[in-house]
Amino acid sequence: xxxxNPSELGTHEYWEDRYKDEIExxxxxxxxxxxxxxxxxxxxxxxxxNKTNSIKKDSKIVDIGCGNGMLLxxxxxxxxxxxxxxxxxxxxxxxxxxxxxxQKVNISYVTCNIxxxxxxxxxxxxxxxxxxxxxxxxxxTDHRNKYxxxxxxxxxxxxxxxxxxxxxxQDELKDQFSKKFEQxxxxxxxxxxxxxxxxxxxSSCVFRKKSK
Ligand SMILES: C[S@@+](CC[C@H](N)C(=O)[O-])C[C@H]1O[C@@H](n2cnc3c(N)ncnc32)[C@H](O)[C@@H]1O
Numbered sequence: 158x159x160x161x162n163p164s165e166l167g168t169h170e171y172w173e174d175r176y177k178d179e180i181e182x183x184x185x186x187x188x189x190x191x192x193x194x195x196x197x198x199x200x201x202x203x204x205x206x207n208k209t210n211s212i213k214k215d216s217k218i219v220d221i222g223c224g225n226g227m228l229l230x231x232x233x234x235x236x237x238x239x240x241x242x243x244x245x246x247x248x249x250x251x252x253x254x255x256x257x258x259x260q261k262v263n264i265s266y267v268t269c270n271i272x273x274x275x276x277x278x279x280x281x282x283x284x285x286x287x288x289x290x291x292x293x294x295x296x297x298t299d300h301r302n303k304y305x306x307x308x309x310x311x312x313x314x315x316x317x318x319x320x321x322x323x324x325x326x327q328d329e330l331k332d333q334f335s336k337k338f339e340q341x342x343x344x345x346x347x348x349x350x351x352x353x354x355x356x357x358x359x360s361s362c363v364f365r366k367k368s369k
Contacts, residue, residue, distance in 0.1 A: 222287025
């Protein structure tokens with residue numbers, strides 16, 4: 158499989174600088190910053206979580222690479238109570254905490270490099286754009302493998318990894334995760350038609366942890 162060309166989006170410095178600006182914006186205008194891939198996709202993800210019977214209001218949900226934490230805020234507003242956000246950018250965590258305080262929602266946030274420290278027993282891991290960022294780092298092959306290992310180790314048996322990507326197609330994600338996860342579902346995303354072909358700009362896939 159061919160790796161993507163490394164880019165600044167795969168570096169810690171890039172995200173620190175970006176969230177430093179976003180905090181300033183938030184303090185000035187109350188704007189929490191970007192919703193990656195747009196509100197439509199976040200809404201589709203929330204709808205999928207809401208309609209999935211195995212997910213309870215107190216299921217342990219983590220958003221890895223949570224950025225400003227807006228997806229967790231939406232989940233809190235839907236009544237989910239066991240919510241956790243991780244990001245390796247201290248500035249992102251500072252922003253996410255400020256946003257949660259303003260919205261008066263209870264979410265636990267921790268600064269953490271998910272390629273190094275994560276190990277827990279989550280029911281659901283949510284990722285929107287973080288596997289993409291990791292795929293753009295130097296040593297992307299090692300980092301992607303470490304990501305898959307860490308996500309596997311941090312989920313309860315039968316746990317769910319919900320991943321939204323603009324860099325990989327559904328088939329590529331299925332292939333990359335197939336050793337440790339089986340694809341359970343695809344969350345519909347906006348489609349485009351070009352030259353008689355239909356495709357999606359963003360893929361949103363639900364994987365279930367395989368038993369050992
Ligand atoms: C494209 S942004 C997406 C942010 C957020 N998920 C959203 O949808 O708005 C990617 C995020 O992943 C975080 N990130 C990248 N690599 C990480 C790592 N190894 N550990 C933790 N967070 C990471 C970045 O700091 C950034 O917040």
